[in-house]
Amino acid sequence: MDKNDIFKIGIGTWKVDPDNFEKDIEALKYSFELGQNYLPLSMLYNNGKVVEKMKDYIKLIGREKLFICVNLERYVEKIEDVEKQLNNYLETLDIDYIDCFQIHTFAVCKISMLEIYKEIFRLVKLGKVKYIGVSNVNLEQLKEINQICKIDFFEGVYNLDCKYYENEGLIEYCKENDILFTAYQPLRRNKISQKNYSILMELSKKYNKTQNQIMINWLVKEKEIMPLIKSTNKDRIKENIEALDFEMEKADYEKLNKFQNEKINSIEINWNEESGVTIDQLANQNEANM
Numbered sequence: 001m002d003k004n005d006i007f008k009i010g011i012g013t014w015k016v017d018p019d020n021f022e023k024d025i026e027a028l029k030y031s032f033e034l035g036q037n038y039l040p041l042s043m044l045y046n047n048g049k050v051v052e053k054m055k056d057y058i059k060l061i062g063r064e065k066l067f068i069c070v071n072l073e074r075y076v077e078k079i080e081d082v083e084k085q086l087n088n089y090l091e092t093l094d095i096d097y098i099d100c101f102q103i104h105t106f107a108v109c110k111i112s113m114l115e116i117y118k119e120i121f122r123l124v125k126l127g128k129v130k131y132i133g134v135s136n137v138n139l140e141q142l143k144e145i146n147q148i149c150k151i152d153f154f155e156g157v158y159n160l161d162c163k164y165y166e167n168e169g170l171i172e173y174c175k176e177n178d179i180l181f182t183a184y185q186p187l188r189r190n191k192i193s194q195k196n197y198s199i200l201m202e203l204s205k206k207y208n209k210t211q212n213q214i215m216i217n218w219l220v221k222e223k224e225i226m227p228l229i230k231s232t233n234k235d236r237i238k239e240n241i242e243a244l245d246f247e248m249e250k251a252d253y254e255k256l257n258k259f260q261n262e263k264i265n266s267i268e269i270n271w272n273e274e275s276g277v278t279i280d281q282l283a284n285q286n287e288a289n290m
């Protein structure tokens, strides 16, 4: 599938339940019927069981109708491990190419990230991978990697509370370099709406939409970011997709653009294995206790 054919909201797969997959597969099938076709996968989720189960989902929907993104996991000890991990996904999912291959985090690598990306580029040339992505790195690292090979996707934490990547200029860099920013924890696992921020309450009332719909609409229509939203509940899947059915006034988007959760956005990020919070844990911090 071409990058341009991806639906505006991606499917989240963390916490898809392999032990209750008959129910979850029904919900995911429904999400596909409503348009969702971007499927990010990780061998970390439930010890690889989510990926194993997704083989059935891919068969049900049809391989060509999905855009499948997989993660290279820790630890890459030697360069051959990159292709080995890719082959494991291909075999487990019973498919013969991956749409997007990305490192899950810079901590994946015991060898240099640039070496890894040269290897991923080789796998593109072999036809095993179509697009190259990267997740959980900083702007400097993204720029270095993007010089080795064209990056098409960046997966990072972003939501109304967690604007680290925007404040650091990474989202702007993605726009300038035709890299699609895909946001994980876009609803901060439903925690933001539970805070009842006055801005969300106001917009929710004004547009007659839920607070989560307000945030999804803002992410897609104003920020041009693709949220990856996990839901295996049909009502919430419908609610999330219906967030695309309306427009807000420019002044209202501006209010959301300006919103800053200072406590979260001032947290030091651990990029050097010395101090701070690792970026994947940023949205899990409880600022109420800070």
Ligand SMILES: NC(=O)c1ccc[n+]([C@@H]2O[C@H](COP(=O)([O-])OP(=O)(O)OC[C@H]3O[C@@H](n4cnc5c(N)ncnc54)[C@H](OP(=O)(O)O)[C@@H]3O)[C@@H](O)[C@H]2O)c1
Binding pocket: 011, 012, 013, 014, 015, 040, 104, 135, 136, 155, 156, 183, 184, 185, 186, 187, 188, 189, 190, 212, 228, 229, 230, 231, 232, 233, 236, 237, 239, 240, 280
């Ligand atoms: N690259 C990385 O390091 C990384 C890290 C984290 C996540 N991810 C990816 O990003 C995806 C999304 O992140 P996430 O799952 O952590 O967080 P999320 O999508 O912000 O939140 C998911 C949670 O919110 C609930 N939910 C969804 N829609 C809702 C709605 N309209 N109203 C109320 N609750 C709603 C879901 O429950 P129900 O299912 O019951 O609806 C689920 O518990 C993950 O699934 C994963 O694929 C990647």
